Amino acid sequence: MMEIVEILHFITISMVTAASSVAVGIGEGFVGLSAIRAINIQPEAKDEIQKTAVLGMALVETAAILCVTISFIILFGTQDADKNLYFALSELGIAIGLSLSGFAIGLVSAMPARSACLAIARQPFFGNKIIRFMLIAQAMIQTPVIFSFIIAIFIKSYAVSATTIAESLKLIASGLAIGLGSIGPAIGLGIFGKTACNSIGINRKSYGKIFTFTLISEGIIETPIIFAFLVSFLIILYQASTLLIAIAMLSAAFCVGLGTFGPGIGLGKIAAAACHQIAKDPEKYSMLSKVSILAQSIASTAAIYALIVAMLLITFTK
C-alpha cells in the first residue's frame, strides 16, 4: 500500500517537471533555429536578432520555472505523516493539470518569438518595437500556466484534508478541467501571436493598430481558459460528499476541458486572419477589428455552452 502512495507521489513530482521541460526544450530549439535563419537572411541585424531570441527564450522558460516551483513545493512541503492513498491520488490532479498546460504553453509560447526573429530580419531598423511587441504577446500567452499554478497550489492545500475517494476524485477533476481547458486556447494564442509578429514584419506602419488589436484579441482568446479556471475553482470549493457528485465533477471537467478546445483554436484563427488583413490595409482597421470581435464573440458562444453545462453538473448533482 505504502509503495503505491510513494509511486504516485513521485510520479506527480517528475511528471510536472518533465512534461513542461520537454515542451520548453523543443520550443527554445525552434526559436534558436528561427534566429539562425533570420541571421542568415539579414546578417547585419545579428545583434538585434540575438537579443530577440534570448529574451524570447527567457519568456518561454516561464512555464518550466513555474512547474519546477510546484515540483519543489510538493517535494519539500509534504510531511510524511500526511501521506496516504487519498493524498497521493489528489496530487495526480496537480500532475494532470500542470503538465498538460505546461506542455501546451511551452510549445506554443515559442511561436511569437520565432516569427519575431524573422520579422526583424525583414525590418532591421524596427527591432526595438518588435521586441517590445513580442514580449507583450508572450506575456499574455503565459496566463494559462499561471492559472494552472494557482489551481495546483489550491489542490496542494486541500489534498491534506482528503479522506475519501470522492474528495480525491474531486481534486483530480479540478486539475483536469484547467489542464484540458488550457490546451485549445493556448494553441489559439500561439497562432495569433505568430501572425501578429509576422504582420508587423510585413508592414511596420500598422504597429500602433496591431498593438491595440493584439491586446483586445488575446484578451478575448483567453476567455475559454478563464471559464476552465472558473469551473476548476468551483469544483474545489464544492463538497464532494458522495461518489456520484465526484463523478459529476469529473464529467464537468471533461465537458469544459474538451468544450473549450475548439473555440480556443477557432478564436485564434479568426483573430489571426483579421490581423493579417490589418497589416495589409491599416486604413480599414475599425471595420476589420469590429467584424473580428463580433465573429469571436459568436465563436466563443460554444465555450459558454460548455461552461453552463459544467456549472449545472457541479451545482445540481445531489
Add this chain to the structure above:
Amino acid sequence: MGGLELLKEPRWNPLSRFGLTHSFFNIDYMTVIQTWIVLLVIILLLIPIYFILKRKPGLVHFMITSFVNYFVRLSNQSLGRFIFKHFAFVTSLFIVILMCNLISIIPGLEEPTKNINTTLAFGLASFFYIQYYSIKAHGLWEYTKEYFRPIPIMLPLNIVGKIANVLSISFRLFGNIFGGVIIGSIWFQAIGGSVIFETVGILTGINITLLGFFGLFEGLLQAFVFMMLTVTYLSIELQSEKPQEAGEAT
C-alpha cells in the same frame, strides 16, 4: 503552503446582530482600506498635476498631456469619434486599476485586486455602464429585442453570454494579479529563512525580475487589457444596424 492563507482575510460582519450571518454580508475591511489608500494616492497625485497644468508648459506638462492624448486617440480609434463621457470613464478605470495593481510597491500595502470582490466590482461597474449607454443609444424596446435574437429561445443563452463577459473580464484581472502575488510570496518565503539566499536573490536580480515582471509589467498589462475590453464592448453595444441612429442618440 501559500494559497489558502492568502484568500483568508480578516472579515467584519456589521449585520450579524440582526441575524444576517451569511458570508454575503461580510466585509473584507483590509481590502476596502487598501482601496481607499489607492484613491488617496490618486488624489494626492492629482493636486500637483492640477497646478503643473496651470503653469506654462514644461517637461512634466508635456508628459501629462501626451498621456491624456494617447487615451484620447485610443478612444477615438475604438468609438469612431470623441465622446468625453466614455473617454473619462475608461481612462479613470484604467488609472484606478493600474494604481490598485501597483500599490504593493509601497511597503506594507497589498494589491486590492488580489481579492475577487474588487475585480468583480470593477467588472460590474463597466458592465452596468455599458448596458446603461446601450439602453440610452437604442431605447429600451430595441435593447430588449436584442435579447430575443435570432430566435426567442435564445433568451437565456443571450443573458448568460452577457454575464460570461463580466465573469471573464473580472477573473482575468483577478487570476493574473493573484498568481503574481502567490508566486512572489512563495519565493520570498523560500529565501526568507537564510541571509545567504536573500543576498543571492538580491545580487542576481531574481527579486527585481520577479517583482518587475509579475508586479509592474503584468499589472500594467492587465489594467490596459481591462480598459481595452471595456472600450471594445462599449463600441460594439453602441453601434447598431443603422449607423446614423447611434450617432444621434449618443
